[in-house]
Amino acid sequence: METATEISKPEKINQFEGTEISGAQAIILSLINEGVDTVFGYPGGAIMPVYDALYDFQDTFKHYLVRHEQGAVHAAQGYARVSGKPGVCLATSGPGATNLITGIADAQIDSTPVVCITGQVFAPLLGTDAFQETDVVGISMPVTKWNYQITDASEIPEVIAKAFYIAKSGRPGPVLIDITKDAQVSKFIYEYKKCINIRSYQPKPVIKPKEVLAAASLINEAKKPYIVFGQGVIIADAQKELLSFAEKAQIPAASTLLGLSAFPPDHPLYVGYLGMHGNYGPNIKTNECDVLIAVGMRFDDRVTGDLTRYAKQAKVIHIEIDEAEIDKNVKTDVSIHADAKEALQALTEHIKPNMHAEWLQEFRECEKIEYEKITKKEKFPESGQIKMAEVVEQLSSITDGNAVIVTDVGQHQMVTSRYYQFKSRRSNITSGGLGTMGFALPAAIGARLGEDDREVIAIIGDGGIQMSIQELGTIFQYNIPVKIVILNNNFLGMVRQWQQLFFAKRYSSTEMTNPDFIKIAEGYSIKGKKVTEREDLRGSLEAMMEHNGPYLMEVEVEKEENVFPMIPTGESVSNILLG
């Protein structure tokens, strides 16, 4: 390689400022200017000039070749969720671009900053049904925060700067830039300027003191205040602020699925996890509190159940950066349209120190009931096959709740969310809103690369792993030290659970005949082990964690296990079933 490694990164990009370079080079330089050093992608005809330009920057810029474009975007999501920085992925036109769509939709609904760059056919061929031409700008429009097609190389720096600004500011989300091949090959004078504002876009609402005072006065009067928080707290980096807020007035706090890891799980004010398979107390107490304080969450139907019977007795305060979320599902009494960090800081100043010991005790009573009826049997069974919960419990204890946990979708996801103690920041990576099977394995790759030295464990079902199992190839090629735990019940477990409960046990197309996962791992030179016996579990998990490098463990779990508690669809949170 002619480009010497001793040239520092800024110098290396600075030497191109004001010089004539190709659009493809400009794409790479613009990414470097945005601080990107990791991208996930897959080459193809219409993006080849970019891959060619990449060849000269291998020392400053690491490209991970995935095995399917969906893997690239999920990896970018995992990267973003752990690091807080936008994840970046590259794909070619046509099928390359359409394969990104599921991940883009996932990033949109889970507010994940992702920048997708797709190659496109030569501009004169647009609309001619050329080879691998697809209208990806049209297709991705409903699932992107912003998208744009570049047909002129000189637009590249400005559009990429704008893309990053949009992806990470305000409520984050995915953006897509489609770049025609002629724009990649033509030359122009390169100059880069960061985007600092877009006049039609106000990412940071100006906090209104009146709203804060109104909220504070409701909270100060409350006998049974209750905090429900979501991922907004993590995105705003407001974990400390949330804790101070809750502590000052001693308010119990519960997390949504994506809020997990925003609040210390062993804190006396933490009462658990909300939603369809959430904890008993957090769900039923929603309908008993007098002031419900929602922070950075969006009242998803999996959290609220039947809206007409949700928190009707309570005054609702909603702290939310996205105005469209306010009054969308739940009517608020006071809304604070602001960044969660700012709002919580301001609110904490205005609330009075308080105690709600009796109210908190009510949650503890619920915990006892749940523990006796469900948790104890799940986490510490004495006989029968291995249960998912005990695997998660063991992992949680072995890692002391400090690993980054990546889950897929279904029973194993709900069980992990219930039983893993997420103690470390930004450690819960899962597909929440979209519920994308196949998410976990590639997202774990991105999560592992998002921050150095963090232990990443992907917990995946036997169905989900097979939706993106080819990414074992990526793990193998780059020796990415992720730990993969397949909880195998040879069923699409969550669908089977619904069939059992709501479709008269008519198990239509949910039973799976699975391959030998360990052999597959072996094919990729990934060390693996299958565990079928309870007495082997702890030791095997410990051995997996001690292994230096990627590892795949398959645990054969109880075949027809159900996840409880459960709020049946359309039911009220009060009518949560304990079994």
Next chain:
Amino acid sequence: MQKEENKEFTLSILTENKSGLLNRITIIFTRRKINIEAINVSETEVHGVSRFTIVVRSTHEKAVKVVKQIRKIIEVLGAFLYEEDEVHYQEIALYKLPTKMLTSSNQIENLVRSSGARVLTVGEEYTIIEKTGHSHEILSLLEQLKPFDVQEFIKSGRIAISKSKRQTVSFLEEMEALSLVS
């Protein structure tokens, strides 16, 4: 829960003049299965700034939610929801009739006068009548002209100006200032 009734709303949306925006705006309605009754797009008095005027029938709650979603589109500068009495609005319509119908009696001429319409052009074969006004006036004239063999009829979408005192330029300045808050 009692069901809120559908009413007619005018949405006035100020945007940057960028391609693809029409699609971005309309898919918000499509996704919620709200039918757009009329739509008009044109440049405002400020170069590079367009105004979309969209008429929908919807409940107030739904309309408010849609407006909030539209505001989230990056290139949208502002979106406003108006009920009928909050805007001045007009539509324009053209009616094509055989010229011989006009010459055979003075009934058409009387209709044109009484409805405040005008004759745009008179050709050997056909005549075009133009009428501006509210939808019901335009459609009422259509009904009255039907016996005279209306060959073609076309009506524009609504254009509307709000009764508020806000000026586009000062609104844009406000937006610019807010976008710099960080």
